[in-house]
Amino acid sequence: NAGVTQTPKFRVLKTGQSMTLLCAQDMNHEYMYWYRQDPGMGLRLIHYSVGEGTTAKGEVPDGYNVSRLKKQNFLLGLESAAPSQTSVYFCASSTLAAVNQETQYFGPGTRLLVL
Amino acid sequence: GQNIDQPTEMTATEGAIVQINCTYQTSGFNGLFWYQQHAGEAPTFLSYNVLDGLEEKGRFSSFLSRSKGYSYLLLKELQMKDSASYLCAVRKGGAGSYQLTFGKGTKLSVIP
Numbered sequence: 564n565a566g567v568t569q570t571p572k573f574r575v576l577k578t579g580q581s582m583t584l585l586c587a588q589d590m591n592h593e594y595m596y597w598y599r600q601d602p603g604m605g606l607r608l609i610h611y612s613v614g615e616g617t618t619a620k621g622e623v624p625d626g627y628n629v630s631r632l633k634k635q636n637f638l639l640g641l642e643s644a645a646p647s648q649t650s651v652y653f654c655a656s657s658t659l660a661a662v663n664q665e666t667q668y669f670g671p672g673t674r675l676l677v678l
Numbered sequence: 679g680q681n682i683d684q685p686t687e688m689t690a691t692e693g694a695i696v697q698i699n700c701t702y703q704t705s706g707f708n709g710l711f712w713y714q715q716h717a718g719e720a721p722t723f724l725s726y727n728v729l730d731g732l733e734e735k736g737r738f739s740s741f742l743s744r745s746k747g748y749s750y751l752l753l754k755e756l757q758m759k760d761s762a763s764y765l766c767a768v769r770k771g772g773a774g775s776y777q778l779t780f781g782k783g784t785k786l787s788v789i790p
Contacts, residue, residue: 669720
């Protein structure tokens with residue numbers, strides 16, 4: 564049981580390049596999330612998904628797109644990377660199986676540097 | 679919107695007790711979470727409060743007062759490995775209740 568995994572762990576991009584970050588979970592969780600974490604800013608929600616085929620915008624969605632074609636995978640895309648997108652990206656998943664308690668489980672993170 | 683405040687940094691001595699406070703303002707409330715995050719690692723779940731009162735889990739306890747918009751995380755018998763950032767997060771009620779809003783985190787340094 565690997566939990567939440569993220570690919571890649573680290574990436575360097577040039578401004579204007581595109582890339583996709585992959586998140587996978589093997590816990591059969593319904594909900595998945597993408598966050599970015601910047602110094603002094605805390606974790607901020609980019610996009611989230613409440614089920615296969617559905618996505619929604621979070622707090623800071625501009626410049627990102629997401630897809631959830633399979634329940635276990637949640638992809639985060641950067642179509643044209645900008646230096647402001649240099650950050651650590653965390654994926655998380657959760658389920659409401661426990662009554663009123665929903666813990667989010669986080670992946671190890673992807674460190675992205677945009678030059 | 680939501681506003682979550684917690685101290686930026688704290689320092690405490692090994693073996694001591696430390697309390698990390700979190701205050702929040704939210705248009706709806708459906709639970710408060712505490713996460714621990716070691717440098718360079720992912721956040722991991724510590725505790726959850728949805729009703730007023732104290733929840734105890736070993737050396738860690740978390741308290742909630744919904745009327746005051748206030749929570750604290752209490753760490754007892756501090757160990758060096760407790761040096762980490764502690765993140766307070768609030769879940770709104772109703773639509774979007776699966777979203778968490780995080781505070782900026784409190785960096786705790788435990789010194790010998």
